Amino acid sequence: MSIYLQLFYEFFKAGLFAVGGGMATLPFLYNISDKTGWFSYGQLADMVAISESTPGPIGVNMATYVGFTTAGIPGSIIATVGLITPSIIIILIIAGFLKAFQDSKYVKSAFYGLRPASTGLIAAAGLSVVALVVLQKDLYAESHNLIDLINLPNIVLMVILYFFTARFKKTKGLHPVVFIAASAVIGIVFRFGGAV
Amino acid sequence: MNKLLDLFLTFARIGGLTFGGGYAMLPILQKEVVEKRGWATEEELMDYYAIGQCTPGIIAVNTATFVGQRTGGVIGGIVATLGVVFPSLIIISVIAAFIQNFADLAIVQNAFAGIRVCVCVLIFNAVLKLWKKSVVDKITLVIFLAVMLGSILTDLSPILFVLMAGVAGIFLSKKEAQTK
Structure with a gap:
């Protein structure tokens, strides 16, 4: 086809x-x-x-x-x-x-x-x-260290974003594009992708 | 001919001005379709919108087809629908081409690593919102859990789950109505 x-x-x-x-x-x-x-x-x-x-x-x-x-x-x-x-x-x-x-x-x-x-x-x-x-399956497969299995910075950002998108009254009505843009900036500043 | 062009341009404007579709679209639809053009009354628009929500497909597309059909027949329905998707085609193709060329840059990779976390949260919030409207009793809770687990644990097509749930709905909601 x-x-x-x-x-x-x-x-x-x-x-x-x-x-x-x-x-x-x-x-x-x-x-x-x-x-x-x-x-x-x-x-x-x-x-x-x-x-x-x-x-x-x-x-x-x-x-x-x-x-x-x-x-x-x-x-x-x-x-x-x-x-x-x-x-x-x-x-x-x-x-x-x-x-x-x-x-x-x-x-x-x-x-x-x-x-x-x-x-x-x-x-x-x-x-x-x-x-x-x-989850960071690749990293865990390499090191077999249980701590490497979990991406801690991502989880922290996730919890913070959940708070601002769904709980905090002043920001929860904002358009998703605001949070997407903020996440992009955080990703760049803290090198979330690990790229240099 | 003029009316068809008008339908296309109006819905292209609606598509281009709506971020996110669905609910975000309603205020712009009201302004363009009801107030400015008089193509439908407020009540008619609400009906189209409600039906657009409970028929398969994209709500914005369904509503556009509906208003177009009422205003300009079958051709009107098709023209309005093509209008509503036209801005998406242009904008997304440009962005996709741009990102394909810059995907290897460190700054782009890091940005998207952050954005993916945000996407998780946005999907989670969308599920919560839908949950409130769709999981209303024990039967619907069982359907939700069965479909979610089935979808995670098996490779079956989503179509199969949708069809089975539709049939289950017809039988189970009847039973519930009878016992009341």
């Missing part, structure tokens, strides 16, 4: 089955990474950050980014079109019988099950980012 066709197919599936907005696309992107190896988990985390800090719907931004990374500008267009095609088809159908859809007992009860499932999928995807950030 050509890479373009495969991109379209993968993102069509994500558009069809991701329920509940932006982040719901994330588990599908992890699945694509597992299956194709087009990009790593680390690259995905970077894409999430950039998608959150730029204008436009997060899901669309992530599709564009993955498409571009995989197959350049045609890839970015094809991945995005793949993602939105199911939406267009479904909404155009629903628009025809709006009332019936809104009042349907089946639709309501299906979503009663779909919503927690979508949350569970996003949580699982989130945990793989956490594992990437908190």
Whole structure:
């Protein structure tokens, strides 16, 4: 299968089955990474950050980014079109019988099950980012020193960021781009990537 | 023809001005679609938005298709949707190309090492927010845990979990309604 066709197919599936907005696309992107190896988990985390800090719907931004990374500008267009095609088809159908859809007992009860499932999928995807950030498997494999397994500075920053994004009243309403920018500065100043 | 161009440009502006999509989009939609253009009433927009949230796909895209279809038929729906994704395509392609070229710089690597920590926290906060709306009783808690563990421990496609949870929802929420 050509890479373009495969991109379209993968993102069509994500558009069809991701329920509940932006982040719901994330588990599908992890699945694509597992299956194709087009990009790593680390690259995905970077894409999430950039998608959150730029204008436009997060899901669309992530599709564009993955498409571009995989197959350049045609890839970015094809991945995005793949993602939105199911939406267009479904909404155009629903628009025809709006009332019936809104009042349907089946639709309501299906979503009663779909919503927690979508949350569970996003949580699982989130945990793989956490594992990437908190654990240093490479360093541990080299030294076999248990202290090396855990990245302490990252954990400290994580706790601080959680406090400011979710607990501290004065900052918790701020746009994510503020925290992403602050984290970038901290990363540069304290050399979080270990690059010199 | 003019109306289609208007739809495209209006939704391109909405896409380009919204950071984060979803909820962030609603105030701009209200201003552009309801107040300025009169393409929908406040109530209609809320309906489209609610349906956009509980149909598969990106909420912003679903809402754009809806408003476009109501204003300019099937073609209107497609044009509005292409408009809302247009700024993303341009902006992200430029940034992605830029980052690809500078990924080896120490400053870029260190910045992204810090940013990844922030991404963890942002995803965690998003999960908490969704949790409050989706995990409402014991049944939904079981579905959440089963899907999360299943997704971590197996290589099964997310599609399978979504389909099974939808079917489970139809059967289990019915039972609950009957016992009430």
